[in-house]
Amino acid sequence: MENTRHIPQRKIIHVDMDAFYASVEQLDNPELRGKPIAVGGSSQRGVVAAASYEARKFGVRSAMSSVLAKRNCPDLIFVKARFDRYKEISQKIRAVFYAYTDLVEPLSLDEAYLDVTINKKGNPSATLIAKEIRQRILEETGLHASAGISINKFIAKVASDINKPNGQKTVNPEEVLQFLEDLDIRKFYGVGKVTAEKMYQLGIFTGKDLKTKSVAFLTEHFGKSGGYYYDVVRGIHKSEVKPHRIPKSVGAERTFSENLSSEIFMLERLDHIAAELERRLKKADIAGKTITLKIKYSDFTLNTRSKTLPYFIADKDLILETAKELLYQEELQNSVRLLGISLANLNTDKKETAKTGEEAILVQLKFDF
Known part of the structure; x- marks a missing residue:
């Protein structure tokens, strides 16, 4: 087994609420408990935002069209999303996290990373802390959470799925390499469906298979991600828990009630989207x-077109001007169901570089999990 001497070891917990939106709806409405429900629109153009575990048994998943979800589960009950309520409960959950550590990095309303290497309770066991946190969340919100515990964010994230729902999994330092070798490549965080298929074609089915490939081979086939795959399968993931995450991009998008087939109709929609994007950028004091x-076309095919300007912008008119140029860049392949505009290469990137520079100094720690 490889020497783990150079692997930075922290005590990281990834907490993930179980079917959060759907569970909140079942919590607030007892009549929905034990039934297959989907949070989202039930219309012809609706999309599932979240599904209860009862619905997941029928193959209902988030981002699935409501029509397909209903086809898979004829008894499916659709519930309208109530984001104000989800945010309210999310704040209670985060309050629990902060009782243990200030190093909390929220990924969304229902999941977060916690660095408990040094924690407010003085508890040396990240496993016991995770168990305590899950119990407190249940007592204070009535909802179940799952957790993954290990030496870095990547492994903790993967581990949190192992014993879902309402469970936790600890991958101790000495277990890391074997755990990753045995892991199905589809379980690797950052490996999506398309990438997994490509890996299958290259004879990569497990972490052990991935480990046999050189960094040059992986970079050749997967670009910049190749180096990431090479490292994580060896238990190396240096990203720290960042309490104040700096966004990599800011965007806005709209799904239309009817497909659009003409650029003329799309321009009006892009004007509204650009205005919304400008509002978000100015609120965050960001430019890109x-x-x-x-x-996104009516057949769900996705197409993206990008252009990098020599200067930072946050103004609606400049955003819209470039978006129009990109729209006319090539002919449409089909009628359109969704349009979105995002801005990246932000003026926050230098701040991010300055912060990540601190990762150059890593301390090897020995402790029990």
Whole structure:
């Protein structure tokens, strides 16, 4: 087994609420408990935002069209999303996290990383802390959470799925390499469906298979991600828990009630989207150089077109001007169901570089999990 001497070891917990939106709806409405429910619109154009575990048994998943979800589960009950309520409960959950550590990095309303290497309770066991946190969340919100515990964010994230729902999994330092070798490649965080299929074609089915490939081979086939795959399968993931995450991009998008088949109709929609994006950028005091136009066709094919400007922008008119240029860049392949505009290459990137520079100094720690 490889020497783990150079692997930075922290005590990281990834907490993930179980079917959060759907569970909140079942919590607030007892009549929905034990029944297959989907949070989202039930219309012809609706999309599932979240599904209860009862619905997941029928193959209902988030981001699935409501029509397909209903086809898979004829008894499916659709519930309208109530984001104000989800945020309210999310704040209670985060209050529990902060009782243990200030190093909390929220990924969304229902999941977060916690660094408990040094914690407010003085508890040396990250496993016991995770168990305590899950119990407190249940007592204070009535909802179940799952957790993964290990030496870095990547492994903790993967581990939190192992014993879902309402469970936890600890991968101790001495277990890391074997755990990753045995792991199905589809379980690797950052390996999506398309990448997994490509890996299958290259004879990569497990972490052990991935480990046999050189960094040059992986970079050749997967670009910049190749180096990431090479490292994580060896238990190396240096990203720290960042309490104040700096966004890599800011965007806005709209799904239309009827497909659009003409660029003329799309321009009006892009005007509204650009205005919303400007509002978000100014609220966050952010500007960027790279504009990306997202087009989702009626057959769900996704197309993106990008352009990088020599200067930072946050103004609606400049965003819209570039988005129009990207729209006319090539002919439409089909009628359009969704348009989106995002801005990346932000003026926050230098701040991010300065912060990540601190990772150059890593301390090897020995402790029980």
